Amino acid sequence: MSGMKVIKPTTITTAMLTSSTVPEPHPESGESLWVSGTTYGVGAMVIRTTTHMRYERTVAGTSTIVPENDLTNWIEAGPTLRWAMFDRKIGTATTAATAITVVTRPGSISGLGMLELVGRQVAVTLKDAPGGTTVYSRTVNLDGTQITSVYEWFFLDFEQLSDFVLTDLPQHYAACELTVTITSTKPVSVGVLQVGQVIAVGSAQKGATVGIIDYSKKEKDRFGNWDVVAGLFSKRGNLQVLTPAGEFNRIFRSLAGLRTIPCIYIGADQVGFEPLIFYGFFKDFSMVIPYSKYHLCNLEIEGLSQ
Known part of the structure; x- marks a missing residue:
């Protein structure tokens, strides 16, 4: 499939958030x-x-x-509304009428993920220092519609791209200034904005599975009628990753160190495979050593409830 990566989070503190267009209080x-x-x-x-x-x-x-x-x-x-995007939880969101812009000084980072998005476009700019020179700039179109014909071009509805990740930010700027802007002509929202260090795990193999755990309550009465009370759900996935033998110790220690930290796990970093982006914990991981040059890492991941 593709290279699997994990974004280990940097906690955004009050001192790191230099400005936001969402006031506090709101x-x-x-x-x-x-x-x-x-x-x-x-x-x-x-x-x-x-x-x-x-x-x-x-x-x-x-x-x-x-x-x-x-x-x-x-x-x-x-x-608070201003800080909901930084609380590292699913289900809380920062919202605004048509745009949200935040400026942070997070230190050295190489990855960025945004989840539970509502909007049309996200612009990401990294400067080498506050007010300095732009060293990275990306604009992400949040239309996830897959166009395969002229008819679909004209008639398919807009499909919201709710999750995306960037894993190529230049990490050697310890004093960097990061600006993120989400825009639309309608209300915008972002549930999670996470930045941090990217950990490369290996190459995700074919056969990955993804699904959900549903916490809704479903019961039948004595007449056979269903009574359904909608509840939260969480994503889950099982991935098998081919890892270089020389990286065995690093990968094992890195994953073990993330056991209590909610991270963004990226099974496939490409449009159309957003369900393979998980925000949560691994429930279990094991490393099998069947080859001399490569090992197999099995990961069972459970997302936070949403």
Whole structure:
């Protein structure tokens, strides 16, 4: 098939995010800052810009303790709109009317992945330093429609490309400035923006499988009628990867080090094979040594629920 790669994430901190077109708080979405000494009713929602989280009041009253330290009266209710794309979770998204632009200083990176996308185009620009010289520039068309005839060119509907990865960013710019812009004529959204180091694993072999684990509840009543309660689902896949024998130790140690880290696993990096992009963990991996020059790595991957 193609070379399999993994993007090991870099955590984006407050200091790394230098600008975003999505404000924090975001008044249009109902976000408001927590104010010490204010009386809040049950269900009131506030945000904290130090943690970039929303908090919901569980007990009516007044408090001078910040919500993140007052779990008796407040519970976490998810990330702020600005930071949803960086929380490394599926199901939370940063949204805007027609465009989102973020500028970060993530340090040395060689890969970028964007998941749960809604939009028409993404532009990625990397400069060697803040305000410096552009050393990398890519524009990604988010129309995943596969055109095979003139008829389809005119009549097929737009097919949203929801996931994509870039694995060729120049990683030797430790002081780089990364700008990512997603645009459309309609509302745009991005669930995950992850940057980091690309780990090459080997060559994915034919016979890979991909599917989902469905957590919906389906029951029959006594008359045989189905009662379905929609729930979350997660992607899963099984890949067999041919790895060079000389890379045995590096690959084994690299994968073992990712066992608790949600990463982007790329089984095939080409349009039309987006289901082979997984965001999650491996449930199991093993390395078989059948050849003198190559080994086989078996990976079972489970995506985060969405």
